[in-house]
Amino acid sequence: MSASPHAAHYADHIACVESRLEQIVEVARDTFRIRIPAPDIAARAIPGQFVMIRLTDRNAPLIGRALAIWDVIDDQSGVPHAIDLVFVKKGALTTPLSQAAVGTGVSLWGPLGNGFSNESCDRLVIAAGGVGQTPMLMLARAALGQRNYGEPQASQASPRGENGWAKSVRIVYGARTADLLAGVDDFRAAGLDVRLCTDDGSVGEQGYVPDQLFLGLDEELSRDPAQRIRVVTCGPEIMMRKVAEGCQARGIPCEVSMETPMACGIGICFSCVAMVRETAGEPWDYKRTCVEGPVFDGTRIVW
Numbered sequence: 001m002s003a004s005p006h007a008a009h010y011a012d013h014i015a016c017v018e019s020r021l022e023q024i025v026e027v028a029r030d031t032f033r034i035r036i037p038a039p040d041i042a043a044r045a046i047p048g049q050f051v052m053i054r055l056t057d058r059n060a061p062l063i064g065r066a067l068a069i070w071d072v073i074d075d076q077s078g079v080p081h082a083i084d085l086v087f088v089k090k091g092a093l094t095t096p097l098s099q100a101a102v103g104t105g106v107s108l109w110g111p112l113g114n115g116f117s118n119e120s121c122d123r124l125v126i127a128a129g130g131v132g133q134t135p136m137l138m139l140a141r142a143a144l145g146q147r148n149y150g151e152p153q154a155s156q157a158s159p160r161g162e163n164g165w166a167k168s169v170r171i172v173y174g175a176r177t178a179d180l181l182a183g184v185d186d187f188r189a190a191g192l193d194v195r196l197c198t199d200d201g202s203v204g205e206q207g208y209v210p211d212q213l214f215l216g217l218d219e220e221l222s223r224d225p226a227q228r229i230r231v232v233t234c235g236p237e238i239m240m241r242k243v244a245e246g247c248q249a250r251g252i253p254c255e256v257s258m259e260t261p262m263a264c265g266i267g268i269c270f271s272c273v274a275m276v277r278e279t280a281g282e283p284w285d286y287k288r289t290c291v292e293g294p295v296f297d298g299t300r301i302v303w
């Protein structure tokens, strides 16, 4: 699998921004989408990257939290102006952030991490669980050629397929129950084949993401073994592990986006390490998820 396009740029290429919430919308149960004007970050971000964020006027939590970039928003003249983030209300940062009013001050730094690779394929299949769907809208839009991200910036939407690298994109997206699914309309509007599953069967198929993923893929691969499929996954570790191991067994390339807890986001503190091999089968070493990831080839992770 090729190196991601921006791996060399990380910590010396980030912007530190003091900004204010422009929008906050509850998009699912305990799940919020916020819009933050941050032109320097918006212009540089590529799919799979994230920002670290703090509430400016609060001491606690002192340490920022990582949030994936959901999408980049242009101003009226088509210049990248803001980023959208989607988060679930959980603890020290996300609880006050979910209650913050428009205009609340936020400090953020980014874009961070390596991002997904953009190797061409016939079908990109996304396996997302819980809040693991948050890096996937940008990825899908880029793969389908609807928009280019990052530098050099070509912010105009282009007709599907012109600049894209996947002929089609499917998302298999699961949550515990229906009202926790967030962003499904955005995925459908972007033209994805959306397949939902829930633990309780309240929407879509009842069951877990890896089972639904491979049910579809095995049937299609038996009909057309030559099609070039790529899988990307983000979500609970047990889900990513099953997806990565299932892909490895079938010889399907798979990238995983790790969500190890982070403190600095820029490679200094080593709080975010994961056990990663240089190449599949080699001995592992600790890799910093914030700068050497969060996206890794699934065969390299020691689960």
Ligand SMILES: Cc1cc2nc3c(=O)[nH]c(=O)nc-3n(C[C@H](O)[C@H](O)[C@H](O)COP(=O)(O)OP(=O)(O)OC[C@H]3O[C@@H](n4cnc5c(N)ncnc54)[C@H](O)[C@@H]3O)c2cc1C
Residues within 6 Å of the ligand: 050, 061, 065, 066, 067, 068, 069, 086, 087, 088, 089, 090, 091, 092, 093, 094, 095, 131, 134, 135, 258, 259, 260, 261, 262, 294
């Ligand atoms: C690269 C990356 C991207 C990410 N992207 C997203 C994203 O797009 N959206 C998103 O929502 N999250 C994302 N995360 C996770 C995010 O960074 C935070 O970890 C998460 O939002 C929780 O932060 P918090 O401060 O609200 O919770 P924290 O206070 O840090 O709590 C973290 C966990 O501990 C639990 N906890 C807190 N206090 C206690 C206690 N006293 N006893 C027991 N348990 C407790 C909480 O319930 C929670 O499960 C990402 C993480 C990484 C590394």
Ligand code: FES
Residues within 6 Å of the ligand: 261, 262, 263, 264, 265, 266, 267, 268, 269, 270, 271, 272, 273, 288, 289, 290, 291
């Ligand atoms: S979060 Fe500090 S090194 Fe990764």
